[in-house]
Amino acid sequence: MSFFHEFKKMTFMNDHDDISRWDLKPLYNDERAWDQNYDIMLKQGFNAVLRFRGELAKDPKNLEASLDAFFDFNQMLEKLYTYAHLLSDGNIADQQNLMRLNQAKSLYSDFDANTSWMRSEILKMQNLEAKGKYARYLERILASRPHTLNEEEEKILSLCSVTHRSDSLFSILNNVELKFDDAVDSKGVKYPLTLASFQNLVKSSDRTLRQSSFHNLFSSFEKVKLTLTENYYQKVLENDFNRKVRRFDSSMEAALFGNEIPVSVYQTLLDTVEKGENLKQLHRYVDWKGKILGLKNVHPYDMYAEPYEEIEVKYTLEEAIELVLESIRPLGEEYVAIAEKGLKNERWVDWFERPGKRSGAYSSGYYKSYPYILMNFTGSIRDLFTLAHELGHSMHSYYSNKNQPYPYASYTIFVAEVASTFHEELLYNLLMKKIQDPKIKKYFLHYKAEAIRATIHRQTLFANFEKQAHSCVENKGVLTADYICGIFNDLYRKYYGDSFVIDPLLGVEALRIPHFYSSFYVYQYAIGMSASLALHANLLKDPVEGKKRYLEFISSGSSKKPVDILKDANVDVRDPLTIQKALDAFKQLVDQLDT
Structure with a gap:
């Protein structure tokens, strides 16, 4: 389906061509060059920083010089x-790639261990003022004083980080070793089932295919649920250990502290989404979904179903790129030109799924590199919005790297999800302007409602689960498979209402969420979408001021606290109304659909 005229075809449509994959040569010419650089860094060691040990308080110039050396090495x-990590994600099964990734992680761990004394020395400096080019960095260190240990203890903790492998184990199991039986439709036709293809198969109007896709995928996770439970339990225990030694009241507080997010922001999200009237609208949506699908009861796999499947919406890669570029025009010609160069000429993106490649999508890079994007593009509307989402991350990185010095260029995860979902909102707004056919418009109304459900309701449900799982361990409880699956089932009952069926395999979903290994991460999706809806409303209200505030926002990096950066952009995430307005938008969508 296309909403625009034909244009010159691009060349990178073959998923076997190198041109359809990201260009890593600006980083290193090849693996050999990486190996040589690694050997050099290993031999050099950390002497450039270590020579300042015990000297920071003796001369004010020593502090700045030591931080210069620290950030120079950290950037390398x-x-x-x-x-x-980009090379490894391109082929997780390649043992040489995995070895390089582990070497880099190990060197990072050694660097942390050998520079852990810096924080301790800085905290010992009497009457130290946070000023100069490292003022913000020093301000954050001084704020961590109640949670910082002595030098030797900090070194031990840094050395311990190399043993934290639960996320790697999950990644290998999830992306490489787990295999899924083919999904089968009502006519007996088989479909290869992968983590990526599941996203499309489970949307089919053929309920047998939906059920088969759900059952076969979740059954594979069910077979290893004890292993996955123990692995996740170890992650939660690791977090509990960290919060105890760092003197935090909870693992949540410890996780949010690094991004300077008050616990009240997390709790406000849960409280607002879980208000009776707001959950009632989600129950209405489930009931509508069942009604339009002709179902008395709605199973988990029915929630994915596309009720307007007769309206085929598929995109070539060229179409997806052009739509995304058109959608961001309100942000200015320069903004569009940068994005176009990255997507078409500079090869920021690894586009297609292939055996051994990491599933999903993300944006990644470093201060002087392209802001790379991993995709597994199949042409679905989900892929179209995923491209917009990840490009939002990458443009955020581009502008922050361009406008901030290295220590403040890396923005926090908290604000990252604002830029990405803002891009999605721009794309949705463009599509709704282009569409004239009422049926197609209804299709996109449903898509938008699903996006809010998946990003605000679903991620808040996940956030509630994380809170409960960690609270259990903090109160001397033990995480078992039955307990974990039970929490998930109870939350689904609460969120989705009486007409939603809790299938026997549903609870296993708690064990297959990769983001649970980045603890207390997912709530930021819900906050991010709420903030992005507010930013988009500001852009529509005043295009000139809205554009200016947004570009300032994505150029700010971590130069201020994230809640303050958003406040400067005229969005207050501490105010429950920011969340409520997003939920009101969901209600309006349900009203439009259920007519």
């Missing part, structure tokens, strides 16, 4: 790691 490490 970041380059080393970025290449290794």
